[in-house]
Amino acid sequence: MTDIVVLRGGTHGLPMEEYAAELRDRLPDDEVALARTPAEEREYVSDARVVTGGSIDEDLLAEAEDLELFACAYAGYGHLPLEEFRDRGIAVTNAAGIHAPSIAEQVLGFLLTFSRRLHEGWRRKQNREWRHFQAFELQGSTVTVVGLGAIGHAVVERLEGFGVDTIGVRYTPEKGGPTDEVVGFDDEAVHDAFARTDYLVLATPLTDTTRGLVDSEALATLPPESVLVNVARGGVVDTDALVGALRRESIRGAALDVTDPEPLPEDHALWNLENVLITPHNAGHTPKHWGRLADIVAGNVSRLDTDEALENRVD
Incomplete structure (x- = not known):
């Protein structure tokens, strides 16, 4: 046997x-x-x-x-x-749960890249430009994590010590969570949280509730200095609406480990936007x-x- x-x-x-x-x-x-x-x-x-x-x-x-x-x-x-x-x-x-540590580390990498604008430093290094640029601090910002499963928990745990406020979004907010505040998926609660968000981290399964959650209305609710981080599934975000928001700079940027469609076609508009970081569904590796x-x-x-x-x- x-x-x-x-x-x-x-x-x-x-x-x-x-x-x-x-x-x-x-x-x-x-x-x-x-x-x-x-x-x-x-x-x-x-x-x-x-x-x-x-x-x-x-x-x-x-x-x-x-x-x-x-x-x-x-x-x-x-x-x-x-x-x-x-x-x-x-x-x-x-x-x-087995992917939570690596995905959470990648989320932290994305957040620090955008807060310190390391991608701009990389771009200037490629062009041999020794010119200072404006950077920011992660400390004092509000990070909203959609999905408080193993990945969401791991992200919030790694944010401890950075001096950020955290909001969690989950199906059963009465269960609480590791974040400073927890809300449910009803539109009013989600949009209220988004309006106070500097970094929006998507770490939720793709379900009927979460499909297209970040649509044009949600993107319009986010502050113009906010950054979207998606390590969930591409379908949680309306891609066309995201491209429009990034082009208008109505949000500051996006870090995407997942996209819709996936793989992302070579001629897709997201490739050409300087305020976008893309990894090929690699965070769990x-x-x-x-x-x-x-x-x-x-x-x-x-x-x-x-x-x-x-x-x-x-x-």
């Missing part, structure tokens, strides 16, 4: 061999098999207790007769056959990716034999 099967295919551009090695290191008494072909996937999952990977289709799932846990290697799980998992009593977990996920999965493998709740269970 194969205890754990790692499905083939890269995840976030990272080789699955490293993931399998991390699991073997943490679970030396279990057999961890890496499936490299469709045939190996069918063979290995047939008697596997745990299967992990980015996704699994219903045909392959049907082959997994002894499966107890599917450990999704993504934070998102809407693409999985959840109803089939439920019908068969198979637990499902995800990778929520870290050499610690597989180690953090393996910690979660290995812990859950041990919990399968106890009544302890599984970490990151989503079903």
Whole structure:
């Protein structure tokens, strides 16, 4: 019997061999098999207790007769056959939280870049220009974080010591949060928060509520010196409205790790705006990716034999 099967295919551009090695290191008494072909996937999952990977289709799932846990290697799980998992009593977990440290560090990098205008320094260095330019301080500003999950919490934690005021936006504001103030997603509360915001950080899942949240009206509500930082999903922002606001300089700038569309076409207007920083959905990339996920999965493998709740269970 194969205890754990790692499905083939890269995840976030990272080789699955490293993931399998991390699991073997943490679970030396279990057999961890890496499936490299469709045939190996069918063979290995047939008697596997745990299967992990980015996704699994219903045909392959049907082959997994002894499966107890599917450990999704993504934070998102809407693409999985959840109803089939439920019908068969198979637990499902995800990778929520493993990207939070690297994404939060990138957010801090974006905030400091715009507060100290480091991108302008880089531009002048490229042109060999020794001319002073106006910079600002992050201290004393208001940072609004939309989404207080693992990433939002990590961002706020890293802002401690910078002397900023923080506002959090979440679905259930009555739960509170690590920010100085927490509001819900109703239009009045959100726009009131946006009107007081110097740096708007988007760290929320893309849902019916958040799709197009930052539209032309929201952008008009932001102060002209404000900066938008998006590490959520491109669809949270109305891209055309953002381009218009940046061109008019009705906001100071934007730092985007995600865009809509994505990948961003070579001829898109965002590439040519000097008040925009763009990274290619890269904030979650870290050499610690597989180690953090393996910690979660290995812990859950041990919990399968106890009544302890599984970490990151989503079903």
